[in-house]
Amino acid sequence: MRNQGTQRLTEIVLRAVLAIGVTVALYWAALHTHRRWTWANPLITTTAAVVVVLYALRVPYETYRLGSAVLTYLLGPATVALGVPMYLQGMRLKQSLGKLALVVLVGSLVGMVTAGGVAWMCGASHEVVASAIPKSVTTPIAVEVCEELHGNPAITVAMVLITGLLGSALGPWLLDLVSIRHDHAVGAAVGTSSHAIGTASLIQRFEIQGSVSSLAMVMAGIFTSVLAMVLSWFWH
Amino acid sequence: MRGLSILVGFHAVGLGLHRLGVPLPAGVLGLLLFLAALMTGVVKLKWVERTAGLMVRHMLLLFVPLLAGLTVMGDVLRKDALALIASTVVSLLAVLLTTGGLANLLLGDVVDAKPGDATID
Structure with missing residues (x-):
């Protein structure tokens, strides 16, 4: 019995070390690739490489998901860690904090209503509508909000990621097109709509935009979870 | 630690x-x-x-x-593909434009503090 238990434990640990080791190594390689070719988004290149490795070694996704569970768990403490940029940027942007909060609150409400509303009008199921509602906010918070609303977290994750990638690629360009160029406005818009992925792309370009964006992103996450709480009282 | x-x-x-x-x-x-x-x-x-x-x-x-999980979500994605794509794109544009526009109105006159007063890292 003990031997079997030990063997099972060894298996779990080995699986975790392999899954996490491969992911971290590929991520590291992706960061270097990104330095060389800036258009190669590290999240996409890492994930594509992981999928290729899993396919080549015939490892089912479920095995990889269990092995890499620690990485997914860390999204929880990482959400808490967002308190640091929020605190720092909050101190820095003290003078405009109230106005920024108002802007982000309106943006979050627009995001939830349009995402849920459009999915509903397209005839999507309750599950898909619920999964679409939190798609503008940072992944760890979006997943939790989705669960509160009885959605499917897998759908939310996909939508959050696509929103972030599209938003970071198109956001600054679209805003420029309609003459929205003030650093704070661009930061607020990208942070509220495209969360961490959009913020990361802004930080590389303009420090102040990234600063406003990271504050807006965390505010949007908090507002959306509060609004979702109110929504779920009426909805269920 | x-x-x-x-x-x-x-x-x-x-x-x-x-x-x-x-x-x-x-x-x-x-x-x-x-x-x-x-x-x-x-x-x-x-x-x-x-x-x-x-x-x-x-x-x-x-x-x-999580993103690698998309590889096993083919059915869900196909079934509600239109709803998912429309919802993602429309909502993204709506949030970008309303937030950007409102922020331009309310925050357009903000003058930045010296860069480097606080950093994210």
Whole structure:
């Protein structure tokens, strides 16, 4: 019995070390690739490489998901860690904090209503509508909000990621097109709509935009979870 | 290690409160408590700055296992493909434009403090 238990434990640990080791190594390689070719988004290149490795070694996704569970768990403490940029940027942007909060609150409400509303009008199921509602906010918070609303977290994750990638690629360009160029406005818009992925792309370009964006992103996450709480009282 | 323990601790408290029936997500509860602790000085910024900076900077790494899950979600994605794409694109444009427009109106006159007063890292 003990031997079997030990063997099972060894298996779990080995699986975790392999899954996490491969992911971290590929991520590291992706960061270097990104330095060389800036258009190669590290999240996409890492994930594509992981999928290729899993396919080549015939490892089912479920095995990889269990092995890499620690990485997914860390999204929880990482959400808490967002308190640091929020605190720092909050101190820095003290003078405009109230106005920024108002802007982000309106943006979050627009995001939830349009995402849920459009999915509903397209005839999507309750599950898909619920999964679409939190798609503008940072992944760890979006997943939790989705669960509160009885959605499917897998759908939310996909939508959050696509929103972030599209938003970071198109956001600054679209805003420029309609003459929205003030650093704070661009930061607020990208942070509220495209969360961490959009913020990361802004930080590389303009420090102040990234600063406003990271504050807006965390505010949007908090507002959306509060609004979702109110929504779920009426909805269920 | 101290930084990581603090972040994990706050998340655990958030989980506990959520289990007790507080309707906000665990991570958000942990974040709000952590923010309060930073503002009141219960937690010193220098204890957590390095770890938090590292986690926020490399958060993309943590999304990889979830995104790889798309490979087994073919059916769901196909069934409601139109709703998913329309909802994603329309909502993104709506949020970008309303937030950007309103921010331009309300924050368009903000003059920035010196760069480098505070940084994310």
